[in-house]
Amino acid sequence: MTERIKTLVVDDESLARKGLSVRLEDFPEVQVLDACQSGRQALEAVKAHQPQLMFLDIQMPGMNGFEVLREIRQQQLPMPLVVFVTAYDQYAIKAFEVRAIDYLLKPVDHERLQKAIDRTMSTIEQQQQQQQQDKLINLVADATGEDCEDILKRLASGEDISGSRYPEHIAIKESGEITRVAINAIEWVDAAGDYMCIHAQNETHILRRTMKELEQELNPQRFQRIHRSAIVNMAHVEKLCSRQNGEYHLILRNGKQLKVSRSYKDRIKKLILNT
Structure with missing residues (x-):
């Protein structure tokens, strides 16, 4: 990856919010766009910045972390990757049910934060590779008239799809x-x-x-x-x-x-x- 990961920090506790933002400065691959103190602020920040990653507290007044994700989906906003950051471990199973990529317990140590960043970078790279593959498949389908499912089967079998099987x-x-x-x-x-x-x-x-x-x-x-x-x-x-x-x-x-x-x-x- 050459671009920095656009990131939001969401936590109603001022010290926790500022502390994590400062800790993330140690990671040059991360760019903190905003630090939000409520779920409502987080929604506005998602609309404004379309972040790739969000460090999200679970227990917050007014709108908890799970409700923030539900609102993002209902408003059909671009869903960032999510790392939950909380002082409680009883939400871990539910966190992964909503497809969070990591679950960090406060206070977060540097090693666990590093693993969360590494996991984020790996996930983004996989997404980019999938987007490139989808783009190639659509280009081949447009050029040859083949069905996308047939092209996927050929790709899965190791066949080169970069060119048409039929002459021009x-x-x-x-x-x-x-x-x-x-x-x-x-x-x-x-x-x-x-x-x-x-x-x-x-x-x-x-x-x-x-x-x-x-x-x-x-x-x-x-x-x-x-x-x-x-x-x-x-x-x-x-x-x-x-x-x-x-x-x-x-x-x-x-x-x-x-x-x-x-x-x-x-x-x-x-x-x-x-x-």
Whole structure:
């Protein structure tokens, strides 16, 4: 950690409040923003400073430490990490039930205070790592169309998620030239014998590959089979229409109509309803 831990001290006893604030000056990683003498002051300080850590007395007149935490939750304020500081040990179990990271008995000695700070730093680092992981997962999900739960499973199995499993371009060799076609630009694909017709940005490219081989290179979160010989990019779908004869057709943004076979109809309807 490079930034100091933004901290509040809350205690109705003046000597205890000042004493702990002075003791915390021995820890350069801690920045005491305010010292509050009541639960009400603590709530205002949480609103104003959004601290990462709060040393909180339990027995205080008007609003005790547990009630302070309840009010923070009810007011939907950012919840700091909490170290309870009290002269009584009978609240220890309840303190950990509300997920306090430590419970210190007065008078607090330097070694126990050091352990509480170390535990706080470790918890903050874990939170930051989790936030970075969540950010990465969301970026991968946005880029690939994959479900976040699937990405988490891959991450848990040790798989690298920093890059997509699917290519961003496909190379198509035509008349002695190789054209790189962006995957996201592909609107639909249909089979023509032993070839694939790749339709992208008002152009049609001929690819010598089987439908099954091509399908393995396309992200299933974006590309869906709508017929035995057709795949469509769902991002280019405008609407799904039913005909009087019971057939369904997809209408693409460019006006193209594609027939949906009966075996794929229900899946396509579900995908459209859920997007």
